Amino acid sequence: MTNILKVEDIHVYYGAIHAIKGVSFQVGEGEIVTLIGANGAGKTTTLQTVSGLLRARSGGIEFCGEPIGRVPAHKIVERGLAQVPEGRRIFLRMTVQENLEMGAYTNNRDVADALDYVYAQFPRLKERRRQIGGTLSGGEQQMLAMGRALMSRPKLMMLDEPSMGLAPILVEQIFEIIANLHKNGTTILLVEQNAQMALSVADRAYVMETGKITLSGTGKELAASEEVKKAYLGG
Template sequence: MLEVRNVHAYYGRSHVLYGVTLTAREGEVVSLLGRNGAGKSTTLKAIMGLVEVTEGEIGFQGRSLRGLPTHEISRLGIGLVPEDRRIFADLTVVENLVVGERDGRGGGAWTLDRVFTLFPKLRELGARRGGSLSGGEQQMLTIARTLMTSPRLLLLDEPSEGLAPVVVRALGEGITQLRRQGLTIVLSEQNVKFARRLADRAYIIEKGQIKFEGSIGQLDADESIRRSYLSV
């Protein structure tokens, strides 16, 4: 479904991605692991067209995404949940959700009711202003808002970052449900414990290069890889 091949990217003159290759098959949850500054967010931004791909290719359902504007990539069915929870602080939870609402393209359209089933907490908070929510509630709202665009592929950028364990658990349950519903997900994380429970396969990125690719079982079995590239 998603094929990232040999992608290079820069910020100004600084070379940040050095030939990143990764794939996600339909219905798969793939985790992109790596330390601070490894290139996780840049990889997701490159897929979303927020960072220019200077070399390499990105294919999605057989189409090339390279050079397409972000709104076009979004329309094709990719939703990014950025790491800096960008909600509208002055709008209510419900208003935040309906802003992004869009008819689904085959994947089944998302509705308010459906996101409230996924994150029941949000239903209770419906009339509250976004800015008054806790960090975990804002994270759920950010994910829910992206789901309202009815994506076929969800890119989650470090969703568990900075959240209390009990909130991380609720978030994990939500992502597990999404996975059961067959949504394809690329999950960027530093929290290996969180990611390994949710993902089918993992990639490790370090200094803009993929250093490991394998199943969660293979990652578990390889302590030296985890020691070298992850903070565990």
């Protein structure tokens, strides 16, 4: 399998705080890979480092076979890596469609095509395209954040806790969408505290604890692991 993303022994600091202590993982083309772990484990820090918003002090990051550890964040986006941030961060005063257009970057080329593509994945957003972002439900805002990331037709979409703060029924809907995007060929790196849902859709998974990866395997293997069950699946 061709690696889209390869993270090799990265160390990341916030001042004197050693937040990421030698993390390595890969995402292959077409895969959905999840990083699960408790609050504070270092999941967001890892994603921010991959997307270029934070810098690793040592270690390497390759995207589509090229090192990106020193590439500015906006150039990394142009190369095809899109991040859906924790807490969604949509533009609350803009309409759904305006939010989506903000995600299109690329020279206005195929904005109409990209909108068609995103509306096909999210019919709900199409129905609500003139609605103001701030008036959407939490689940719809998450769909909008994902749709905005997909407007740039990324080679890799990174999702930071898409289920955060959503009612269980909406969590299920969001994971159904994630599974569908994967089925339609999107490569996904998913960060989640909701281990059960994340493992149910993932090809492969890594467990993070206090800045390190402590376990890895297929989604099925980890869902069946006694250690994971005890620590993350409530028994």
